[in-house]
Amino acid sequence: MSSSQPLRGVVPPVCTPLDAAGEVDTASLTRLVEHLVAGGVHGLFALGSSSEVAFLTDRQRAVALETVIEAVAGRVPVLAGVIDMTTPRMLVHAEAARKAGADALVATAPFYARTHPVEITRHFRILRERGDLPLYAYDLPVCVHSKLSVAMVRELAEDGTLTGLKDSSGDEGGLRRLIVELGGRDGRTAGPAPSFSILTGSELTVDAALLAGADGVVPGLGNVDPAGYVRLYEAMREGDLKRAVEEQERLVQLFGMVDAGPEGEMGRNSSAMGAFKHALRLLGVVTAGTTAGSQIQLDEAAIAHVERHLRGAGLLPVR
């Protein structure tokens, strides 16, 4: 990840398989990394929201990150999330990530205590300075309850604080404004922030984001079907719109697996995480579909729902 070469392509946020005791299943995690690299992905995002990082103790975070870095063995860059409530706590995670050999850090705005844009800007500057690794901002209002403004990201991109943005805000209009302000789809690489990497977390509209000028995608669903996202990315790069849209539509249908639990009877997180993990189990990649902490586990009907979506997308042999 040289600083003049922005990260591009498919960068899945790696799930964390758990064993029966709720500990990180390192053998399964190693197999998952192989599954992703074999799918052709261009990088990995460890300890992102899809890793259930919020549910992992610091010790478990270390095990997960080290397992991913060891398994990937330098084949693609590894970004490490430092998710926590505030700057001082994120700096502790940053130090652990640096020691483990991560290539870059990914940080949200502070959360829990109500904050202010000036404090968020300062937060990223401190993380960049003391974290001592390239820094990606992670815009995720659904978890963090504040939105990074176009003006803030632009300022932090232009002064070199940020190396990139992972945009999971769902605000595609704002993302478009950012891209245009940074020079537009074609001009951006020649613009004031030549190495700024814009990755969308909106896994259902990747074709649209790439059309607009995003550099890549961080798809939670990419754990299940990395090759599908890679095909979508390649089709867009080659200008083959028809193939890209077809691939995206197949992935949209596959994504329906996240509505696994009976409506209103599961949390959005436990339903989606459970679906991804059980899909990986059904595909033979991981040993168990267990989710972390106090989350509701998928029941038989929900697992059947996941299986139907895998078959529908051609990922399991149709019986």
Place this chain on the structure above:
Amino acid sequence: MSSSQPLRGVVPPVCTPLDAAGEVDTASLTRLVEHLVAGGVHGLFALGSSSEVAFLTDRQRAVALETVIEAVAGRVPVLAGVIDMTTPRMLVHAEAARKAGADALVATAPFYARTHPVEITRHFRILRERGDLPLYAYDLPVCVHSKLSVAMVRELAEDGTLTGLKDSSGDEGGLRRLIVELGGRDGRTAGPAPSFSILTGSELTVDAALLAGADGVVPGLGNVDPAGYVRLYEAMREGDLKRAVEEQERLVQLFGMVDAGPEGEMGRNSSAMGAFKHALRLLGVVTAGTTAGSQIQLDEAAIAHVERHLRGAGLLPVR
């Protein structure tokens, strides 16, 4: 608007020019309709949010709607908003719209009183039945504070209650799921809802929405630059992505006019509406840039900001 032919293309939500007394300036409104039709638009949405419908009395609504319908003289279809708090009040507006000769109705979910999805579904069914015109659902959570679910819109599309959707929710992922569930970009016209028209209100990502399979766009900014949106629409239809993206990027820059007031010193609505109306004044289309009700008016600096954006987009001669 035959029922087997869905509405496609650019359908601007027509602004309502006001005179010094705060009444509808019908001469300016007539000129605005000409400006739009001359720009090549495929339909008009009268009494939408951009008309400041929420600020117009029933008498003023009638004047505005009748002026638009008379000016357009059947050249393109006219959709009429029936924005109000609940079904019974919307039915009063529906009757007025029908008498005025509107081609279709556009209705949000009920608002003010907290509601329930079952009540929203029933609301649309009653409007369709008693409103006696084709009905578009208007998904606008920023004003209405509830979101129409994919499942609800699909059900109401498939049973014929709804003729179309104007999606201003900003939830592009949800919109994509709807399109896929209705048959996908290519299959949709052959699917169970052949005449269902999906129009996006996300004016900054129109190329992306059309790529995904939307039928058209309802752009507030289309008041100012209807021809630009028509060029964008045509470029996408012709598969000329490069031209489409360039046009979209120009429109994104033009849209920057809505940040007209000093940050924090204007409302989002007064700033955007004031920008559109002053832009129309600067373009010679309407007489005054006044916004309705108790809204803050643009000051000199804000008007200069609007003018800069018009010049930047090539809509005013560069001085």
Place this chain on the structure above:
Amino acid sequence: MSSSQPLRGVVPPVCTPLDAAGEVDTASLTRLVEHLVAGGVHGLFALGSSSEVAFLTDRQRAVALETVIEAVAGRVPVLAGVIDMTTPRMLVHAEAARKAGADALVATAPFYARTHPVEITRHFRILRERGDLPLYAYDLPVCVHSKLSVAMVRELAEDGTLTGLKDSSGDEGGLRRLIVELGGRDGRTAGPAPSFSILTGSELTVDAALLAGADGVVPGLGNVDPAGYVRLYEAMREGDLKRAVEEQERLVQLFGMVDAGPEGEMGRNSSAMGAFKHALRLLGVVTAGTTAGSQIQLDEAAIAHVERHLRGAGLLPVR
């Protein structure tokens, strides 16, 4: 309502009984007014949220308001809500209320279009000036989606724009700050806003609000048990805390009727309005428990739930 005498006491927001055709049942409404006045209330709030004003057409609003004013025949003052989206539309309602003989107007901030505090302040000033009646601000963020600040209400109280506040924000801390800033519980009547009337809409904590220095209460539940709220008010005035708290606790239990529908299967509004109206029917005050518009109606089980709460509170003979 002389201007030097603030409104004090219990001022129920009058429900609107409907007949089978969904029209205002004026005979039932007249009986409801008698029920309230006989209960000892100190004023009536017509066309408030509990009247389902959002669901009534302008014609129905006129019928409801005129019926209330005629039935009350000057025995207590009648405040009239002018609920609508913006200033110009509220002015139309204000004129109707003035002609009907209302004693004061009650207005929320503008809603639907996003607004700004300066625009809200201006809104109330215009309503006061052109509405030509004493004006109460109605703070109801759950419907209006903005909160009136302490500073704004204080400014509008001190300059005479507002005659009073109906606070249904649930922000008891903010209300306390307002009371203290206006001179404190005891000093307020001698302070800069001698005639400013603070009415809480928080019907479950009336004893607490009166302790803090509020002047009265606008309880939706007061439709069902006006005499209970009057006893509570009198007990607090007489300093009989024990009796006040007991009465409040009985009313809290009675209020449980609003959880009438199966959880998640009714809207909060249809459940509460249905409960109040069916309670009035069971008490013999009104003919039907029907709610307006597309709202879900109470089923048998929900009505039984209401009846149990009436019996529990001693309002129906225990069988």
Place this chain on the structure above:
Amino acid sequence: MSSSQPLRGVVPPVCTPLDAAGEVDTASLTRLVEHLVAGGVHGLFALGSSSEVAFLTDRQRAVALETVIEAVAGRVPVLAGVIDMTTPRMLVHAEAARKAGADALVATAPFYARTHPVEITRHFRILRERGDLPLYAYDLPVCVHSKLSVAMVRELAEDGTLTGLKDSSGDEGGLRRLIVELGGRDGRTAGPAPSFSILTGSELTVDAALLAGADGVVPGLGNVDPAGYVRLYEAMREGDLKRAVEEQERLVQLFGMVDAGPEGEMGRNSSAMGAFKHALRLLGVVTAGTTAGSQIQLDEAAIAHVERHLRGAGLLPVR
């Protein structure tokens, strides 16, 4: 804290004084504990939101908690917050608290990942079982973005999972329903949850909460004026309403210190925390008014604002 004796009275959430290097200033913290105990408080809440716990590393948390427990030396019980994103992470903090000698744990619902009521219930049960200390639920939607329902708290109170509730939700109506459901103000001690302690975090309406039947208060402002809150509590216990309301009104005015920064130029948290800490510095209790992490510090004008409020409340000699 025997299990048959609920915690009652004033239980301030202890601030964390910091030195110039941003580390816990243990000498100042020891003086703060003395200030609070000397003020007559009935317990201390260590590592609550007012401790800036979200900004402290695990090492700093340990220092702060151990310092408080050592300084208090058993004179009053010490509750320890275990604030973190999820159950597994809170269990790590719980173990640290138990080893440090805390008397009880205080836990919010999980946050960051979207959750579900069933998961929240399970979360508290796991914390109670494995945390091995009495457990208080901390209802703080402004930070946690979910609200504990009356039904959930009641269930967890009745089955012994929870020993108490710290309610900072601002939902006084909901709190009243809980009190009534648990037996009412007078009956509660004889009811099904005899030892359940209800503490309000609404520091501006303590008289009202005690009137309603709350057991005590956890006031952030109690760091600055513990004796004032103790007088308020004692006045309510003695039934001296007049004195209680006067004390509460004085404290409401004192609380005005939290609006320290220029409006819009500080976060709500940095403004309030900075005000409390600078007030403690001006009172000679702590050495510096510094707040943690990337928060904005009070400037001269803001400190003068704090000082004025201290003088106004009679806490500093009037110059």
